[in-house]
């Protein structure tokens with residue numbers, strides 16, 4: 245048996261949980277059983293014109309059920325949003341390295357900062373951390389309409405919500421909300437837009453922490469064959485950065501090692 | 507049934523157990539072997555390797571197109587020393603032929619890689635004179651029959667293994683280039699590399715790829731690749747490894763009928779990691795259905 249494969253999974257539900265945000269539940273025992281927080285899966289559309297798989301973070305995995313939450317932003321995610329219960333979808337087994345939890349022990353505190361669709365992988369992360377006896381604080385930022393907040397609270401995390409519009413919670417970014425509320429923790433984990441990750445990495449550094457951040461890049465294969473999705477990584481004691489693959493060496497990197505351009 | 511099939515092919519004196527290999531840049535020994543047993547393939551063709559590490563182009567490097575994709579990876583590779591230390595020992599675990607795809611900006615650079623790999627387990631060299639994503643060199647050699655001939659001659663003079671020259675489709679007359687490389691001693695030809703393409707994000711008013719242009723590949727390019735293999739088969743005698751959009755066993759059979767002696771699977775393997783072995787199984791199924799026992803039977807059945 246090979247370690248990785250593409251499986252066919254039955255859709256258990258596919259429903260809108262906020263405007264343009266869908267929650268997809270799949271019966272996918274092989275995927276769910278090996279899913280680690282921060283990993284992603286490749287999801288295939290049934291539209292032949294759309295060649296490439298769509299990388300989607302593992303939001304949750306319980307028993308045989310895999311939960312993905314996605315924003316409808318283009319033709320592929322539009323296709324997913326039209327799928328019905330009972331329909332079969334092709335999906336890969338988990339890809340990439342998740343968050344490194346070997347550094348976290350019972351009694352520690354962890355700050356989870358998510359921006360927009362980047363809050364998705366933090367659900368599974370919060371569950372695993374909580375089960376490890378780690379106190380979780382989550383700052384969740386959105387443009388206007390929050391989602392997955394109740395799920396995060398149900399895990400037992402202390403939650404701060406921020407919106408750009410100020411419609412719900414703190415007006416501003418998740419990071420600012422967390423810092424204003426004094427939520428700093430020993431461990432920082434984050435996922436969201438690149439600019440946000442840059443600020444998270446900088447703020448963590450200022451406080452003597454090293455955030456684990458999940459990067460996003462256009463991918464070809466998602467499993468390390470095409471070298472399409474790279475990020476510049478600083479190597480200790482070396483002048484030239486090294487270009488690492490987001491899909492295979494990441495998507496989670498240390499804030500201190502990522503070189504942000506622009 | 508399948509015991510009756512004999513899929514062996516001989517490419518420039520090197521016997522492959524079947525006519526399927528991977529396309530350079532779409533295969534990684536460790537990553538691909540997480541999905542399938544590399545020993546099932548006739549050969550594996552590795553990512554372009556240069557004499558020193560190359561960092562490639564900025565991102566985004568990938569864009570999707572209708573039934574295809576654009577890439578502007580720019581031949582990022584860790585260099586020939588890392589290739590010898592990391593990739594070759596790993597490939598030694600598998601019973602398959604190893605084709606090293608060679609990248610360079612100059613004749614000297616191509617030759618440096620070949621020289622360094624001469625006394626390794628590499629079975630064949632594939633010289634990429636056709637990459638559209640690297641500013642100097644690469645495609646510059648592949649679009650001019652004189653230059654293509656010069657590179658071929660220089661590499662042939664030092665190579666201790668058979669030399670495959672990989673051709674670009676971005677030319678007016680590909681048969682002319684093929685004749686030039688054959689005349690200068692090429693042992694085989696592989697074709698096609700990617701077609702030069704482009705996409706624009708009309709909301710941002712900017713090219714989708716950071717490199718502006720990129721190489722177009724995938725199912726959408728298959729008719730172009732097939733036509734070119736057909737033309738080149740009529741211009742040269744040396745073996746042809748056909749590629750460009752192959753996604754099914756029947757696609758592979760089409761290339762064999764057009765004149766290829768073996769085929770490579772590229773973009774299909776990015777979409778479906780097990781594509782090379784799936785295509786092999788489909789090809790066997792097709793051969794059984796058609797009552798073909800050998801690869802030559804497929805080729806000979808073409809009446810065009």
Ligand SMILES: Cc1cc2nc3c(=O)[nH]c(=O)nc-3n(C[C@H](O)[C@H](O)[C@H](O)COP(=O)(O)OP(=O)(O)OC[C@H]3O[C@@H](n4cnc5c(N)ncnc54)[C@H](O)[C@@H]3O)c2cc1C
Pocket residue numbers: 284296297298299300301302313314315316317318319320321322361364365459460461462463495569570
């Ligand atoms: C590691 C990783 C995890 C992700 N997790 C999630 C998640 O949990 N939920 C979610 O909604 N989205 C997630 N994304 C983004 C998601 O992959 C894109 O939104 C999606 O591919 C868009 O597809 P489309 O066909 O609707 O859009 P189109 O714009 O039509 O897609 C065209 C092409 O661009 C690619 N693409 C477009 N946007 C992105 C993007 N932001 N990142 C990477 N590739 C993109 C597509 O995969 C496709 O190949 C993740 C991306 C990565 C890299």
Ligand SMILES: Cc1cc2nc3c(=O)[nH]c(=O)nc-3n(C[C@H](O)[C@H](O)[C@H](O)COP(=O)(O)O)c2cc1C
Pocket residue numbers: 464470471529530531532553554577579581607634637672698699700721722723724725727749750751752770771772773774
């Ligand atoms: C992401 C990517 C990287 C590639 N890298 C190389 C390379 O390093 N050397 C090379 O000769 N061709 C390279 N190619 C070209 C392929 O080997 C092949 O010629 C082309 O993609 C057409 O075949 P396909 O449609 O089956 O992919 C690359 C193609 C892709 C999509």
